[in-house]
Amino acid sequence: MFVPLFVLRNAFRHKLRTTLTMVGIIVAIVAFGLLRTIVDAWYAGAEATSSARLITRNAISLVFALPMNYAQKIRQVEGVSRVSWANWFGGVYITESNFFPQFAVDAATYLELYPEYVFKPEEKKAFQVDRQGVVVGRKLADLYRWKIGDQVPLRGTIYPGTWTFTLRGIYDGADAKVDESQFLFHWSYLNETVKARFPRRGDLAGVYVLEIRDPGQAAEISARVDATFKNSLAETLTETEKAFQLGFVAMTEAILVAIQAVSFVVIVIIMAVMANTMAMTARERYSEYATMKALGFGGGFVAMLIIAESLSIALGGGLIAVALTIPVADIFGNAMGTLFPVFFVSHETMLMQIGAALVVGLVASAVPAWRAGRIRIVDGLRSVG
Amino acid sequence: MTASAPDAPAAASGEVLVAVRSLSKYYMRGDQIIPVLVDINLDVGVADYIALMGPSGSGKSTLLNLIAGIDKPSSGQILVAGVDIAQLSDGELAAWRAAHVGFIFQFYNLMPVLTAFQNIELPLQLTDLTRRERRERVETALALVGLTDRMEHYPNELSGGQQQRVAIARALISDPTLIVADEPTGDLDRATAEEILGLLERLNRDLGKTIILVTHDPKAAEHARRLVHLEKGVLVY
Numbered sequence: 001m002f003v004p005l006f007v008l009r010n011a012f013r014h015k016l017r018t019t020l021t022m023v024g025i026i027v028a029i030v031a032f033g034l035l036r037t038i039v040d041a042w043y044a045g046a047e048a049t050s051s052a053r054l055i056t057r058n059a060i061s062l063v064f065a066l067p068m069n070y071a072q073k074i075r076q077v078e079g080v081s082r083v084s085w086a087n088w089f090g091g092v093y094i095t096e097s098n099f100f101p102q103f104a105v106d107a108a109t110y111l112e113l114y115p116e117y118v119f120k121p122e123e124k125k126a127f128q129v130d131r132q133g134v135v136v137g138r139k140l141a142d143l144y145r146w147k148i149g150d151q152v153p154l155r156g157t158i159y160p161g162t163w164t165f166t167l168r169g170i171y172d173g174a175d176a177k178v179d180e181s182q183f184l185f186h187w188s189y190l191n192e193t194v195k196a197r198f199p200r201r202g203d204l205a206g207v208y209v210l211e212i213r214d215p216g217q218a219a220e221i222s223a224r225v226d227a228t229f230k231n232s233l234a235e236t237l238t239e240t241e242k243a244f245q246l247g248f249v250a251m252t253e254a255i256l257v258a259i260q261a262v263s264f265v266v267i268v269i270i271m272a273v274m275a276n277t278m279a280m281t282a283r284e285r286y287s288e289y290a291t292m293k294a295l296g297f298g299g300g301f302v303a304m305l306i307i308a309e310s311l312s313i314a315l316g317g318g319l320i321a322v323a324l325t326i327p328v329a330d331i332f333g334n335a336m337g338t339l340f341p342v343f344f345v346s347h348e349t350m351l352m353q354i355g356a357a358l359v360v361g362l363v364a365s366a367v368p369a370w371r372a373g374r375i376r377i378v379d380g381l382r383s384v385g
Numbered sequence: 386m387t388a389s390a391p392d393a394p395a396a397a398s399g400e401v402l403v404a405v406r407s408l409s410k411y412y413m414r415g416d417q418i419i420p421v422l423v424d425i426n427l428d429v430g431v432a433d434y435i436a437l438m439g440p441s442g443s444g445k446s447t448l449l450n451l452i453a454g455i456d457k458p459s460s461g462q463i464l465v466a467g468v469d470i471a472q473l474s475d476g477e478l479a480a481w482r483a484a485h486v487g488f489i490f491q492f493y494n495l496m497p498v499l500t501a502f503q504n505i506e507l508p509l510q511l512t513d514l515t516r517r518e519r520r521e522r523v524e525t526a527l528a529l530v531g532l533t534d535r536m537e538h539y540p541n542e543l544s545g546g547q548q549q550r551v552a553i554a555r556a557l558i559s560d561p562t563l564i565v566a567d568e569p570t571g572d573l574d575r576a577t578a579e580e581i582l583g584l585l586e587r588l589n590r591d592l593g594k595t596i597i598l599v600t601h602d603p604k605a606a607e608h609a610r611r612l613v614h615l616e617k618g619v620l621v622y
Contacts, residue, residue: 002503002510009498291494294455295508295555296483298476377455381490 007308021277025317028270029353033325035263036349044342048177049241051215056208059235065204066234079221081213084109085205091154100338102183104190116174123169131189133168137180141170181341267356274364278310282368289372290380303373310365318357322350402595403429408461421447422618434589434596436609443615449599453486453565454478483511487556489566493548495540502536505554526554546577564596582608
């Protein structure tokens, strides 16, 4: 019990200094956790994907749609069990700032391919039978305080006009990684309306979603699908759902690299601050360390005391920071609305935060501990703290 | 009180505890050699109490540090109970100090975050004694220095004299062969200094502790059995 007691009493000997150092560590580790969570949120779409789903899109660009008759041909490709499709709608709810993803989906098949969207059976049925019905994620419904039966108008941008939907269902994610900010309505409603107004834009799908029997065969099945449409007017590019999502992430990779760099710079800065604190602390106590060595304690023991003190301050700050990161991330996630549909502090991030705190404590104490461990007793006894 | 000639090192009692032979210590300043101690020969007997005196810079504290094993000589031998401590490694020397030397410093050198009890107990953390055995020993030492009622006090809650008595108890706690005291009264008023010197004298007389005291206060030196003078690194009488 002597060593922990001695270490803790020494750690809080200068309460203001230790408190300020801990505050610095808390701020740095919270910032680190928040930045890591932002990076995780960026990848959330890819993380929530299923290895049993493939996405087929136009090989030239996602901007160009694919003919509706491709669905039947894709269904016949060996290894494909089910096919559905979706169109990006890109409407505006009241103002442009109210951004959330809106897809026109084939109601009969799409929800079957996404079992992670958990519905009440009656709400799912109500959606299926209402051509103007819409289902939304819980986060989106909560954000705009929508209730079942509410009318939700969207101003079309890709598909001009005002589109009014009736909220028929609200889904919950099967786990925290599922995006609960989606707005899914009937592709048939979109298609029929568009065909009436702009006949050449009808019977087109933005992407096809394929369910495959064996995820291990994803590459072969993708190649077979694309081969089916080789040399056609609309050649396809088929990839796993994860690769499809990562394609979006790649567009903003520079931002992600910058965020990751900043998260590590924050840790390096607090490491330098704490190293200065520990150096100052050790220098003030050279006389005490020399006395301990004179009494028979080894240089290694003295060094260990400094390392343990540094680790206890850093770990204390780190644990408080981890506890604070969760509510801070909640506040931040809510403030961001649907920009980060999935925003939660993962266990990996928490472990990284604790690891970062330990590294800060260890690195900050390395030089002071080495010096104190090697100090000559006669020199230490002469030093004035 | 008797003085010994530098060329005729002698112990007050028959049995020699510390034998210093041809001891020299010098420092290098660039290419220049700065001698601190030159060819010192000295015997300290078991249960002896000697005072090392001399002006500032005479080398008395350096000689004390060498005998206590916290500094290493440039040449010569320091035999303590037959062990040449100049030949011990740093680790061996640390273990030797823990077992054989009790330190008393001018500024007490107590750990400010530990109570009087914990400060006295500190050297016992290096032993295999049980908690109960450590407590018994500390209580005995506290009683010996008259601080039983102050055991839970921190150093900053004690007077200078009380702090030095805690330091003396800490020096005694491991029952060392030798007690070294470097200007133990240098930071105390005369009355308190007399108390501390009286306590050291009792330790020597009643408990048979061998004490080497460094001081430049003649009144403090009067309490010793033997007086040794150093001047410019040489024993003069």
